[in-house]
Amino acid sequence: MDLGTIGGMIGGFVLIIASMFMSGASLGLYVDPASAVMVIGGSYCALMIANPVQRVLNIMKVGKIALYLKSYEKEKLISTLVSFSEQARREGLLALEDGLDELEDKFLEKGLRLVVDGTDPSLIKSVLYNELNQIEQRHSAASKVFEDWGKFAPVFGMIGTLQGLIAMMANLGDQASVGKGMALALITTFYGAIVANIFCIPIKSKLDDRHGDEMMVKEIMVEGVLSIQSGDNPRMVEEKLLAFLSPAEREMVKSESSTGE
Amino acid sequence: MDLGTIGGMIGGFVLIIASMFMSGASLGLYVDPASAVMVIGGSYCALMIANPVQRVLNIMKVGKIALYLKSYEKEKLISTLVSFSEQARREGLLALEDGLDELEDKFLEKGLRLVVDGTDPSLIKSVLYNELNQIEQRHSAASKVFEDWGKFAPVFGMIGTLQGLIAMMANLGDQASVGKGMALALITTFYGAIVANIFCIPIKSKLDDRHGDEMMVKEIMVEGVLSIQSGDNPRMVEEKLLAFLSPAEREMVKSESSTGE
């Protein structure tokens, strides 16, 4: 569970509501279901024009990714790759086949299977990078839906406000109704800003961050697979892959591996 | 028919009109043909200065692309390419010639014909990528027209509003007319925001998406054609091309091909 995402959302709403209380205004002033429908519905419609339907309908499934922490255990991955590399040196590339079924990650399994099959290195590289490219495109398509939403929500808030202002202006009669009309008109802009800045924009940012983590793990895999195939010295393989970690993570792996040996 | 595009547009308009009703204002308040002419006409004029006339006149033809779903059947394309690859291995590259006429896609046909003619691989690559580049430029020119429109429409809305405000300010006499003048002035901004955000910007986005799909299909073709020419193992060709698909699509192809064999 990503406490940052959940805590941030709850915290944001609590702050806004607390701030309403403190301003002394009645809370009911800020509740207008019609405005909410206008902002959320309208921006969702624009989203459906801008993106393939399937992708927009899946948006909640994608958004959930931002709610769960996925720990990648890069350290464990590296030691797995190093031990594969040692085995390959001792017993030959074919000996790796037995261990493949135990791998959870399909991408790594595929890469190593290509190695075991004796595929040409440049071909392995092209197959794996091609797949990375496709993952990148799928991820950026998903994150673009949130980015689009973060743009359309304030715009539909503004459209709603304009609409309210026009209605209000046409009846400038008594001053009391002017204030209420104006207050109502501003609510859509208010909703639009909240939807965009507590929901769409930060979630898009976290999805991109998650994507970065996943890509780094995949790159460690590609680098490791190619190193294993080219028969690099296992110590060299480790050196190469440790460069992907931060100094702190690196220390952990080193102390661990020195204990293990 | 792309239900997202059509549904999104209809939904957006319905929401805006429903919201007008609910605000209790008469619908007539929001109808001002002169303002519509100003916003749409003015931005269309700017569009004609900014882009070649022919391209602007074709804008509706291009826009229609966003209304129709084009399914690319990547899975079928890959199995076609794999079977070409098998045939080439068994019977030689010349044997491919007979099957070329049945191909619907001219780009693929051209690529394979160059292979059958024994053209140099680097030349094939340059011819095909050159053509991809040209397609990319034509598409981005078309999508730029919508992008420009999405920028000019709100600007002409603002110009109209300024014009209305100036007229209104000069006659600040009675308050009632002030309100009406103001309401009228705001209508152009309102129209500009709607034109841009329910029409131009989302359609531009969907056109780009369609372009991405088409380019991916074309890249599968290029990759396939070059693999066939270099005499790659058909299983390897399939592996290479399947990397373009998402895991879900890949499963479909695999189960299918295992049934077919």
Next chain:
Amino acid sequence: MDLGTIGGMIGGFVLIIASMFMSGASLGLYVDPASAVMVIGGSYCALMIANPVQRVLNIMKVGKIALYLKSYEKEKLISTLVSFSEQARREGLLALEDGLDELEDKFLEKGLRLVVDGTDPSLIKSVLYNELNQIEQRHSAASKVFEDWGKFAPVFGMIGTLQGLIAMMANLGDQASVGKGMALALITTFYGAIVANIFCIPIKSKLDDRHGDEMMVKEIMVEGVLSIQSGDNPRMVEEKLLAFLSPAEREMVKSESSTGE
């Protein structure tokens, strides 16, 4: 004559003036020479600080490019290059020299002359691409002047409006003068928006488009010159160059060349 540029400008102004009439306000309300001097003069001054003087003084000469259509006759160029290629194959590269003087385009003439002189291909490539780079830089410098203008004009409009507002605010006395002061203040913003969006921004866009067309023609020339030098098969040369055309243009060339042969 580029009817789009001229028609768009005239259309834009007609629409704005018609819209003034329709709003019932007197046209005189929108005419304020001092404001025009402020917006156009002020932004022109900023332009002179931001860009070399010579380039700013030449701006009208550059702008005129947007008024004239230049048809590049890519189809004719390609058949010229193909016939050079045929001649080179039959009679050798030296035989091309006689036809060079008839070429109108200096860039193409230079490229072919380098070929006739037996210059090294990598050197030809570097000379021609170097020249393309320089053309690109000159063009983008010219188009940047319009881009800058499109940014400074609205800003000076806003500066003028602020200035007017400050003067008006200091004399909030009688309401009638407030309205007039406000109307006058807004006129600079109004002018700035019109100058930028009917003149600077769309012209910049069309200049870039023209640049794209010219670059494509030059790239066809480079590709053709290098193909001729390397002694490619004329049919292959044609195939390569046709990839630069859109499918419609390609059909025209093909039908023509098949008649001609």
Next chain:
Amino acid sequence: MDLGTIGGMIGGFVLIIASMFMSGASLGLYVDPASAVMVIGGSYCALMIANPVQRVLNIMKVGKIALYLKSYEKEKLISTLVSFSEQARREGLLALEDGLDELEDKFLEKGLRLVVDGTDPSLIKSVLYNELNQIEQRHSAASKVFEDWGKFAPVFGMIGTLQGLIAMMANLGDQASVGKGMALALITTFYGAIVANIFCIPIKSKLDDRHGDEMMVKEIMVEGVLSIQSGDNPRMVEEKLLAFLSPAEREMVKSESSTGE
């Protein structure tokens, strides 16, 4: 101590407060803890949704980097590398091992140790650049937190202002309270602009600058290590590395080294 960062912040606040005094308004007018909580708290919540929690919690530790000057002594580094290069030429690469323990920088030590171990140059390059990439990613992730904050702070200021305006509009009754409500509403926007422009945005900019300095030092190291390995002439190594310095810094090294020899 980076006097620019500290002086700039203090100076900025002093100016703003002095300006409050001079405007004759009571200072208390600008103090509203609830608004501060709304702007800072709200934007911090959005930050936690947008970025990994750990990174947001560390933000102050990262921000402190902007407070301290780190002098990189590029001149000393270059002379160290040149003397290593001389030693390697005289006594062979293995002779470098003794001096490695005295190096403070772990990155340089690692690079030279790989050289001493006789690692393949391309492998050294890949290991070192890989590590540079990872440093780059960690730094840009840290600076992105400040960038995000610089965007969210004004937005939450605006959300607070909208909220205040809505409350105020609903009670347009007596004019006095209108003014106070409006003043209060504007305070969140005021706070948001200050937090973003005296704190977040400039600090992000200085962090990026520091990153640039560090990267340049690391690039000098990589270049030096590879030059030492390839056995370049020490005078050539110096020439190569001096190119990284500005003319002024270069003069210093040259005069120094000529004294030293």
Next chain:
Amino acid sequence: MDLGTIGGMIGGFVLIIASMFMSGASLGLYVDPASAVMVIGGSYCALMIANPVQRVLNIMKVGKIALYLKSYEKEKLISTLVSFSEQARREGLLALEDGLDELEDKFLEKGLRLVVDGTDPSLIKSVLYNELNQIEQRHSAASKVFEDWGKFAPVFGMIGTLQGLIAMMANLGDQASVGKGMALALITTFYGAIVANIFCIPIKSKLDDRHGDEMMVKEIMVEGVLSIQSGDNPRMVEEKLLAFLSPAEREMVKSESSTGE
């Protein structure tokens, strides 16, 4: 002396002041030293946080570059390089040494000295391009200070306006003081817009332009030095370097060189 920069600045100020006169308001209305301190001082503080102190303190020295025209005499440079190339062909590379001391440009001298010393071409290339990179970074760091200023100045104008509005709103009592408070509040925004758009942004743009000119001259030098080393035909060297000039400049060199021979 760059008349564009100076004329543009003077012209801009004259226009603004003339426009103040014409609006009939007293000039004193626009003079408020405290506001000027707030806008200029505040943005300068933010600048000191955002950039290294030394660079901000040097800003005026850098800004002066925009005031002086530096003519690069590219034509003369090219004929110098061509005559070096002729000499090298006739008398060998070592013969160039005598002419080096007469060269004013240190960069060119360094490049040719490396050639005379018989340095490896790839090494020369790396040394020279490395130095170009460093020049580029120093220049862009300097121009970024103006860019930052151009962003901070309007922001501090806005902060000042918000501050003034808050003070004014809290005393909505008599209408006359409202107007004056409002006028005063707007002055900081007015100053910010002027500082940014007559000073910072256009100067940044001109600095970038100057940088482009200098880089082109340096690139001609690199290209020339490498051509001389590889022993290219002097006519070819000229052809290569002339590609950097515009057609007009090229004509001048050609007519000159044909007279000179």
